[in-house]
Amino acid sequence: MYSAESVVPTTPTWDPQQYLRHSGHRTRPFLDLLARIPRLPSQDRAARIADLGCGPGNVTVLLADRWPDAHITGYDLSPEMLERADKDWSGSTGGGGWIDFRPADAAHWTPDEPHDLIVSNAALQWVPGHSESFAGWIDGLRPGGVLAFQVPGNFTSPSHALLGELCETPEWRARLGDQGRRYVHVLDTADYLTRLTGLGCETDVWETTYCQLLQGEDPVLDWVKGTALRPVLTTLADDPEAADAFLGQYRELLREAYPPGPHGTVFPFRRIFAVARRPH
Structure with missing residues (x-):
């Protein structure tokens, strides 16, 4: 049993290399x-x-491909992520623009100045009550600017x-508590549409389920090690024996839920999208 009390970290430790293993x-x-973002003001x-x-x-730099002369700032709370981003992408974009990175909690x-575009990719699920920030973000846009x-x-x-x-089983509850559900701060598509339209925006909200074909041994476990598992791995970082025990149990559950096929392991992944344009 691994039920000893421990201090639960408030911020997961991120591993850029693990995250980028499934960058495609x-x-x-x-x-x-990006393809659905309209012309900026x-x-x-x-x-x-x-x-x-x-x-x-790795996606911040894609903004420079679309707007090569833009001043683009990436914000993140993770020192590990910012160090990697700054090392790989900071500086001139080659099209007259500039990319820099700063620490910030979403x-x-x-915004400390008028923006043309505020964008967020697979991050707001970690931010409780993020929809309450929509009004302030939209107020920080120029007329015709976009939140996406x-x-x-x-x-x-x-x-x-x-x-x-698994985190809530008797074996792990005292140690992990709600660490397996810390990221569930996502509204449904209709709620996003209602809230953004209610702020006066021209809004496009949709969802897509990607049927991803993952390769390798235990590929779903490898996938979640880069995202959803980060709070658990951070909490158990000082106890390798407990971490190995937890991962072993979780691995078996995933193998049953996602059996490999002849061409790989099918991993359906639903995503929710929103593009809201401030009126001119």
Whole structure:
């Protein structure tokens, strides 16, 4: 039994290398979001863009491909992610623009100057009450500016439901508590539509389920090690024996829920998207 009381970290420790192991699948929803962002109000000047929850910066740089002369700032709470992002992507974009990275908590961030675009990729699910920030973010946009984000919508899928259930078993409850469900702060599509439209925005909200084909041994476990498992792994970081025991139990549950097929392991992943344009 691993039921000793311990202090639960408030912020997960992130591993950029683990996160980027599935960068192809993780980037695809952002590209779909990017394709639906309309023309920004900047015409005779460089656009000002914020990327909330930028992670290792691998999608922040894609903003520069679309707006090569823009000043783009990526914000994240993780020192590990910011260090990787700053190392790989900071500096001139080659099109006259600039990318930089700063520490910030999306739960409290507000624009300190007018922005043309505020974007967030798979980050707001970690921010309780993030919809309460929409009004402030939209007020920080120039007329015609855009708020765009995508969040996972698969928290009732086996990968996440089993994680939460395992954390709440008698063996792990005292140690892990709600660590398996800390990220469930996502509204449904209709609620996002109602809230953003209610703020006067021209709003487009939709959802997509990607049927991802993952490769390798225990690929679903490898996937969640980069995201949903971070609070658990952070909590158990000082107890390798407990961490191995937990991962062993979770691995068996995932193997039953996601059996490998002849071409890999099918991992359906639902995503929710929103693009809201402030009126001119």
